[in-house]
Amino acid sequence: MIEVKHLTKRYGRRTAVDDVSFTVEDGCIYGLLGPNGAGKSTTMNIMTGFLSATEGEVRIDGHDIAEEPLEAKACIGYLPEQPPLYQDMTVEEYLLFVAELKRVRKKGDRRVAVNKACRRTGLVGMEKRLIRNLSKGYRQRVGIAAALLGAPRIIILDEPTVGLDPAQMIEIRALIHDLGRTHTVILSSHILSEVQTVCDRVLIIAGGKLVAQGTPEELAGKLAARGIISVTAQGTREAVLAAASGVEGLSDLRVTAEKSGEVSFTAVSTTGKDLRGALSLALAQAGCPVLSMNAGSMSLEDVFLQLTEHTGAPEQKEEA
Numbered sequence: 001m002i003e004v005k006h007l008t009k010r011y012g013r014r015t016a017v018d019d020v021s022f023t024v025e026d027g028c029i030y031g032l033l034g035p036n037g038a039g040k041s042t043t044m045n046i047m048t049g050f051l052s053a054t055e056g057e058v059r060i061d062g063h064d065i066a067e068e069p070l071e072a073k074a075c076i077g078y079l080p081e082q083p084p085l086y087q088d089m090t091v092e093e094y095l096l097f098v099a100e101l102k103r104v105r106k107k108g109d110r111r112v113a114v115n116k117a118c119r120r121t122g123l124v125g126m127e128k129r130l131i132r133n134l135s136k137g138y139r140q141r142v143g144i145a146a147a148l149l150g151a152p153r154i155i156i157l158d159e160p161t162v163g164l165d166p167a168q169m170i171e172i173r174a175l176i177h178d179l180g181r182t183h184t185v186i187l188s189s190h191i192l193s194e195v196q197t198v199c200d201r202v203l204i205i206a207g208g209k210l211v212a213q214g215t216p217e218e219l220a221g222k223l224a225a226r227g228i229i230s231v232t233a234q235g236t237r238e239a240v241l242a243a244a245s246g247v248e249g250l251s252d253l254r255v256t257a258e259k260s261g262e263v264s265f266t267a268v269s270t271t272g273k274d275l276r277g278a279l280s281l282a283l284a285q286a287g288c289p290v291l292s293m294n295a296g297s298m299s300l301e302d303v304f305l306q307l308t309e310h311t312g313a314p315e316q317k318e319e320a
């Protein structure tokens, strides 16, 4: 079991991870879901002892990663975002080397462990190939095989399907699903559908903060139950938004299109009430006739975008 408590990481004035707490139970596949720059890799690098936290703590099976790094790290196999694969080694040479790094002391034991990891990750027959000649999908398998060496109970995979073609993605997802039968797995991804299909539990992270967590079904149910209303009205942007924002229970106004005197926007009803009547009345009273209005429930995709978009934007501005 992993406990992450009040984890914060600051780089100078930038806060990459902001007071994140969660618990990982044994035997599940967890997905850390968030857009680029959300803080996924930073969180994983701290959980695996590659980075130190500014504040907060991580306990792996009761071992504090900062105070008892050897005991804590022995529980974890990690596939970082950029796995350190040695291009000029064969698959077998590399995995034997990693097994040695992970203190599998006897040569015979290292062979057994490498063979087992190759079987598990579909690398049988590829052992003598140079890593540089492998496809990206097979390189990911080598990275996952390396993570399995040393018999850790927890496997942490940072964006394991990034850069793969669709067929390779499906294969790696199937492999992760299979690993979930024997290991606790934590993977990160910026792809909602991936996390939904592969993971038992989802942690949504945006702008360094944990913004939602639960099973995919819980998240879809709890959050997607919120109603979304799409409206096109006549008038200026200011007048339309002012009228709409006066309606009680309506939030997250978002302009989706604007052209010659017409404004289209979406808004979310957080109360579960149908607010179409109140909204069209408010717009009419403000002198903004409604041209069209539709109500629907939000998909998990909508919710994800909404939870993450406000936090993603400043990041891009800062870096530009």
Ligand code: ADP
Pocket (backbone or CB within 6 Å): 011, 014, 015, 016, 034, 035, 036, 037, 038, 039, 040, 041, 042, 043, 315
């Ligand atoms: P993700 O993996 O979700 O894309 P990261 O954890 O890599 O996000 O990054 C989170 C934030 O921390 C980003 O704003 C990123 O620019 C910043 N960051 C990451 N590493 C460093 C670093 N070494 N120095 C300064 N800022 C960093």
Ligand code: MG
Pocket (backbone or CB within 6 Å): 040, 041, 042, 081, 158, 159
């Ligand atoms: Mg990352």
